[in-house]
Amino acid sequence: MSCPGAELLLRVPERVGPDSLVIVNCAGRTRSIIGAQSLINAGLECPVFAVENGTMGWHLEGHALQRGKLVRLEPDPSSERLERSRAAAMGLLARTGGKLVSWDQLQASLRDASATTYFYDVRLQADYGQGTYPGARNAPGGNWFRAPIFLPRSGMRALWWPIRIWSKRP
Structure with missing residues (x-):
């Protein structure tokens, strides 16, 4: 399923449970590493991994790619999900010393x-x-x-x- 990296914390937790496995992928590798780490840092309760070298690495290793199919995570998360995401993001901000500006x-x-x-x-x-x-x-x-x-x-x-x-x- 497709989801922009900046919205992983908003959309992924609603789709997975503690017994799920989340694999984050991008074309190269950088965004998948950042995305996977953001979910881990936010406390997602299931294992999270990034695909080594992303889609290009997968292709170069000779694995088949699925083409022409794009499934996005839901466009509008519930108000409860928005609140949980906000709380998780604020907790992450506090733990990492980030700043929220008005x-x-x-x-x-x-x-x-x-x-x-x-x-x-x-x-x-x-x-x-x-x-x-x-x-x-x-x-x-x-x-x-x-x-x-x-x-x-x-x-x-x-x-x-x-x-x-x-x-x-x-």
Whole structure:
């Protein structure tokens, strides 16, 4: 099943139980490692693995690929799932020393001329196209780290705004 990396924590726990096995895959390997580790860090109660070298590695090893079939996880998780995801994300944020910024703090960072601030909306392009925050750039699933146009440079700040999880538009 397909799910953007930035939404794994939102969508996967609703589909698995403690006896499940979750295998995260991407085309190369980086996003699958990050995705698998994010589920592990969030405390998913079943084993989680990343496919070594992703789809390309699978193909190079001579394994067959399924083509032309795309099954996505549900588009709109339940309100209970949203709350559980929010709680899990906040717990992960607290454990890792991450920071949550308010809308006012975000706006202040965007106006601050002493550093460049990048503001990303990590939802799928279709969701982004239905409406986003002013000034947000789309980096579906957190793909900012794979594309040089998204990559923050030294002395720059990057802020991610997974709108569905964190808050409603002010």
